[in-house]
Amino acid sequence: MKGLNAFATGLRPPQRLLPPLSARAVFLRTASTQPERLDFQAIDAKWRQRWATAAANASTTKPMASRPNAYVLPMFPYPSGTLHLGHLRVYTISDVLARFKHMQGHDVIHPMGWDAFGLPAENAAIERGIDPADWTISNIAKMKEQLQGMNGRWDWDREFMTCDAAFYKHTQRLFLLLHERGLAYRAKSLVNWDPVEKTVLANEQVDANGKSWRSGAQVEKLHLEQWFLRITDFKEDILNDLELLAKNDRWPEHVLSMQKNWLGKSKGSKLHFKLESSPEAKFLADIEVFTTRADTLFGVQYIALSLNHPLAQEKAKCHPGLQKFLEEAVNFPKDSKAGYLLPGVYAINPAFDFATAETKVQDPLPVYVAPYVLDDYGSGAVMGVPGHDTRDHAFWKKNQESTPVITVVGPENSDSSNSTLSSKDEAFVHKGKLTKACGLFKDLSSDDAIETIVRELQKKGQQAEHVDNWRLRDWLISRQRYWGTPIPIIHCDSCGPIPVPESDLPVELPKLKSGHMLGKGGNPLAEIPEFVNTTCPNCHNPAKRETDTMDTFMDSSWYFFRFADPHNENAPIAAEVSNSRLPVDIYIGGVEHAILHLLYARFISKFLSTTPLWPSGGGPDNKGEPFRKLITQGMVHGKTYTDPESGRFLKPEEVDLTNPSKPVIKETGETPNISFEKMSKSKYNGVDPGECITKYGADATRAHMLFQAPVTEVLEWDEGKITGIQRWLQRVWRVTQRASGMKTPTDFRNRKLKDVEIADDMTLATHQTIKSVTTSLSLTYSLNTVISDLTKLTNTLDSLYTKAETENILADTAAATYFAQSYRRSVKCLLTMLAPICPAFAEECWEVLQLALSSERPHATATSSTSIFDQSFPGHSDDLIAALQRRGIVTAVQVNGKLAFTLDLPAPPDHLLAAHNRNERHEPVELLPAHGLPTEHFVKTGLEAWFAAHVFASLRGARLFGEGGRFDQLHPQKRISKVVVVKGGETVNFVLPRVTRKSVKAKEEKVIRKLQMEEKLERERGKSSIGDQYVEMARKIRNEWQRFEKGGTE
Structure with a gap:
């Protein structure tokens, strides 16, 4: 795939530049009484064509060796054929950040590709009888066109689709590398089977109700030979390095919490309950359980097994009732307290060895099969302690209501020896102190008892040990589907499973005949002899290819490595490239991928850091983590209308939106209920981003998308508010036109104080905005505040221009030229800060300024580029901001909360401001000599005294507070009792006693x-x-x- 790095070229246009849009193209025709409106769509079209021409004329990639690297990556999309607003949001965020990094001087990777394997394409092939590849490629073409329409800037020379053999060849290489390290293995396992999709699902792809994450079908359990990856070999690193990702808010806290919970490490004890002598004892000598509360061992009243526990499955062979229960229980709610008592099966509590006259150990223990016991928790068996576990208590009440509940742990301050509770009582689930019922262990704290009981069991020869239990299981990657990466394994009757030699890669998917998959399910690869039949690479005898394909999460677990080195035919990535480009600096995507994709990506990255493919692992401060900063954008909710009486969702055509603020149901004339909800076809609240872009322009749509909500929060999409963004851009255009019409100053000798003050006001506002915007784009990622800050700066420039007109500054040639320099400089900063957000509009404004500058320099050499993205992002000066803030302030002087007058004062000393902000009293301040006012009558300290002194020293202050003044300080009834300073001196209130x-x-x-x-x-x-x-x-x-x-x- 041949392309061009857009950032490397700097988007240089050809020598013959397109002129700025004519007035007829820039403005839409409006009524004579209305102001002219910018044609944002025309501006978009012009600059998209300009960018495309520039990219086509750039033959080589500009070397970037001297520039620091930056890697900004949005999660690549599945090619469904249509971009939705969620796509638009994530790709707008990434494009803004990538453009910002580029303007800061970084060599930026901002790639785009396609997560092209998966069930939707295969299902489309089954429904329509077409090749999944044809369907996928067609969708990619549509979505690529939509992406380009949003004014995004992508490294198209790095583009790939995961269904291309040139990509999945390297996915197969990674599998072979994992296999070589013993991290890929095949085993017969009880798996989750989706009867609709006819494929295996990983545990992570089954929801809390036991249903498939995609088809929604109730998942079945089958024993099949499957391929697994040993992610559990990396579990400690994956867990411990969450602390690394928590530093400096690299990853959101809720994502870290979700991963920690999914890993599910818990410290506990492994205990064994022997089966009482019975035929089952020959099949299974004991039942192993994991518990975090060995201190409750004396309170065990039953053993519960999962539906797929080996003992339950064995008993079901000769007990039809149990078999029926197992079949029906699959559809029970996850919290069901149903149970099946195994007839003739009893377990012996190991605590029985410590029995004394006072000890009450239930023996023997009944054994149940219960759906609330999870297959993957411990060994699929739990010890039932109704007295100290809520679920066990509920189960016992349902299945043994007449039997008392035993409690063996009480509160720390309890001395009760009572060992039973009535069945109506709740379980005591807290740790505490063991009761008299625990015999030798009574009065021990729960923590001490856990250690002591395990140790004493070991002394008596019982199987007991402290262990860590994990929820995490090895990653099942086998899928019985066609549209996925073929697993590069050959099955030989003599040699067993043999890896395909690397020289024979890729193992390509065979081309399907027309209609081959129409109406069929399952895996068609098994039905294609020319694919299945092959030769063993070891013994050269006839053999069979593996017909399972890999889970599509295998592709997305490493694709970000490939973007850094997309044309390398010999390896997934070269070490020198991975060491310099990885990890990804900023990764943007939805929180729904917090467990599946992000967990697998961390595993594969940590594995690759142990190989020659990424020897540095990103350095000692990274430890093989794939993503330095993770941003999880919120969902986009659509405006939803419902009938107030029936609650029925209303289609857009059923609602009269002539007045958007007062919608009316056409049929009834009533006002519908309005809410913002997750977009779906059933709620008729979906929005086509393409229609918004066509109607309002890409740049206005992008800015609206960013402004409506903080990046991480839900965005309530209200299309009607885009007009507010358009009005703001109209004002930006106005200040740009003003700046372009000003002459560059050449003589500042005649500038006046007012000229300097207004110019300084502009400079201060500009530098403050640069500082805030830079922080938002590089640290906090609060992109909505970027729009807010730029809007404020636009308004400031607009108002200062009006002020300059009012004060006749623009009528004075010398003053006007000095004002022009500051104004034009501030407008340039505004446009460069705007460029990442509204690239086409900023380019148009920038070109207007460039042409104005060229017209003033007739002898200057023609510039080869007018692109705003050739400019550096503006920097701010903290020293300059501080200096300009110290110029002085306008203080509103109040008496008892009523304005008396305003006063121009110098800025107070920093140390007084700091002390005041800390609510500290400071050393006394020497009061300035007032006009006839003896200062000994007002002795204060700190900032209050400083302002009081300056107010008294002013002419108006002396007239008001001096002798004979309205508030004569010599008058005992009028003497100031308190001075209050607000906002650093913007307001100073003198409080006098109320005289009556x-x-x-x-x-x-x-x-x-x-x-x-x-x-x-x-x-x-x-x-x-x-x-x-x-x-x-x-x-x-x-x-x-x-x-x-x-x-x-x-």
Whole structure:
């Protein structure tokens, strides 16, 4: 497959550049009273054609040796033939991140391929009588066209489909390498059989209700010879390295939790219950159980076996009732408490060896077959402890209701010796202290008892040991289907299973005759003699090929390695390529793959890190992990309409959407219920992304997709809101047109202070936006905030231009040229930040700016490229942001919460701001000399004092707070009691006591009482001059009240 690395070429256009779209092409015709509207579809079409021409004219890949590598990968799609909105979301996210990495200077891999094997293609062949390959290739062509319509930028030279022999040849090589290491083996096993699809399913492909993940059929159990991969050999590494993936939020916590639960490691004990002397003892001497609660051994009241336990299967041969139960129980709910008591079969509790007069050990124990016991948990048998397990308690109540429940563990602080509960009581499921019923082990804590009981059983010669139990089982990869990678094994009667020699790879799927699969199920490979019959590579005698094909998850478990080295014919990947390109830096896909695909991919990657194919394993800090960063995007839900009376889902044509905000059911005139739900045909809420792109343009659709919800959350698709994105892009176009019409400044000598202030405002807003957007694209991946930040910057540029017009800055040549430099620089930054999100629209705006620049330099050499993706992503300066923020602030001065005036102040010192934000008091601040205001009347500390001093020092502050002012600080009734600083000084509130007639009267009475007391004392001493003072003070207080009442406030 021959192609071109789009990132490597930089999308350089041919020498003869297409002009920007004409006004007629750029704008849609509108009514004379309406503003012109951009034709986003025309812009998309122009730039898609430009990009295609550039790619076709680039003959070689530009060397990128000096650039750091980056690998951005979305999960590749199954070629169903139609892209849905979920596809659009994941591929928009990956395209944005890949373009961003490219503009940051990375050599980016952003490939696309097709997960082409699988049941849907085979089922289509069965239904229609066509070759699955033809159906698949046709679908790929349709989806590729749709992908290109979303303005994505893909490395098409790395494209492959997993059904191509050139790819699955290497999947077969990996299988042989696993086989050589003893990690691929064939064994007869009880397997999950899908009777509809007529194939085997892995445990991970059976849901909680025992149904097939794809067909929905009830899964049956059969014993078949199957191929397995020993994923369990890597289980400890797969589990332990989840901690590595948790560091720095490399992987989402919920995915790590799901994998940990699926691995299912639990520490416990393996115990053996001997079967009482009976015919069954000849078949099976004892029943092995795994338990995490050996401390409850004395409370065992029965043994329960899974439906496929060997003893249950053996007894079913001579017990028709049991056989019938086994057949029917397959369809029982997973939590069913039904049970079948095995007649004549009893088990002996190993705790019986410790029996004393006080010990109550039930013996012998009945043995049940119960569907609630899982085949793959331990050995498929559990010890039933109704007193201490909820499920066991429910089972016992249903099957032995009249028999008391024994409890042998109580709360830590309990001294009760009671060993039975009535059947209506619940199980005590917590750890605690063993009761008197446990004999020698009474009063031990649960943890101590677990250790002691196992140790004492071993001393008595019983089979008992501490073990780790895992839910994880080896990966079953055999599938009895045609459309998959053939397993490269030859079966020889003399030599057994023999690997196909590597020189004979690939083992290709035979071409099917027309109609060969029509109406058939199962595996047609077994019916094709020319495929099956072959020669043994060892003894050269006649032999048979393996007719099973591999699970399609085998392809997706390593495909990301192949993207890095897609044209290597001699190996899946070269070591030097894997060492430099792997692991994938950013992997994007749905959380539904958290267990199956991601678990298998981790296994195969860790295996490959032990081979010459990936010797570095990504370095010691990676340990063979395939994906450095995992992003799991949320689902896309569609708007759903239902009838409020019947609850019936309504088709779109049944709803009048003339007014989208007030939909009406056409038939009844009622308002339908509206909700957002998972898209499905039955709910009539599916959305064709192609229609949205055709209607609104690819760039507007992409931006809307990103803006509507955070990447990891459910996106409620509301098509009507795309118009808001279009309005924003209209404003971007307006600021671009303004910037293109400005002249580049050549003389700044006559610039004025206001010019500088507005330019600095633009620079500050631009650098703050660059910082926030860069963080969102490289660390937090909060792409919705990127749109928000760019919208704010657009509005800022728009408003500052209007401000410049209002203040006649643009009318002054010197001022206008200085403003133009800052404005154009900010618009360039805006467009380069916009480019990863709206690539075609950003290209068009960029070309407008480039042509304007060219027109100002008539002697300049013609540029060979106008692509915005040849530009570097803008960087920000923290120092510049800090410096511009320290220019000063506008402070709203309030008195008792009411605005008095605003004041331009310098920015306060950083240490005062920091202390204020930490709610710390700081050292006293020397107050500035005010206009006639003695500062000793207001002594505060920290940021409050700093602002108070500057307010007092201002002319308006002195008039308000100085002597004779409305809030004269010499006036005891008006003295400031508190200063409150909000948002670093944007607001400063001076709090004064609320002065009322009542408060003045109280003050007057207090003064009079004080003077009367002083007069009494002075009379006793023979002096009295207080009377005159009293009269004067009373007069002053009344005068002050009158003056305050005239100019004061309540």
